[in-house]
Amino acid sequence: MLDQIAHKLEEEAERRFSRAGEVNPVLLAKRVRKLASEMPELQAACRDLLSSKQGLVDAAQRQLAANYTRLQQLCAAAGAPPPDDASFRSFQTSVGEWSSMLHHHSAAGQQMSRQDLNAALARVATSHV
Numbered sequence: 047m048l049d050q051i052a053h054k055l056e057e058e059a060e061r062r063f064s065r066a067g068e069v070n071p072v073l074l075a076k077r078v079r080k081l082a083s084e085m086p087e088l089q090a091a092c093r094d095l096l097s098s099k100q101g102l103v104d105a106a107q108r109q110l111a112a113n114y115t116r117l118q119q120l121c122a123a124a125g126a127p128p129p130d131d132a133s134f135r136s137f138q139t140s141v142g143e144w145s146s147m148l149h150h151h152s153a154a155g156q157q158m159s160r161q162d163l164n165a166a167l168a169r170v171a172t173s174h175v
Contacts, residue, residue, distance in 0.1 A: 100144075109140050110134065 059072040114134050121128055 047095065103141060107137070110137060 058074050059070050063070040114129075114131070117129050120126075
């Protein structure tokens, strides 16, 4: 019974708002409800993506630092000039900016684990969606 009433209302709204340039409020309301129902899933996916991104950044930072240290040692042992570290500094600056954002959005500078900081930034990022 309710489905029939809903169907009749949809048909009436379609006839009423079928002219070009007019917005069908029934279709608009359906779209808003659909988006509202999808939002939690999208926010969770965004949090997962940000967490994965942070894991990759952390791994890259560790690997790059180890490689850079080893390269400096090899250059010193070979008597070669030290490597140009502009790329390394640029990466460290980017990581520092990311960490600063994490700390800025964390709970008033409390000591937090990296995972908690990632979650805090993910919450901030998804709250602006």
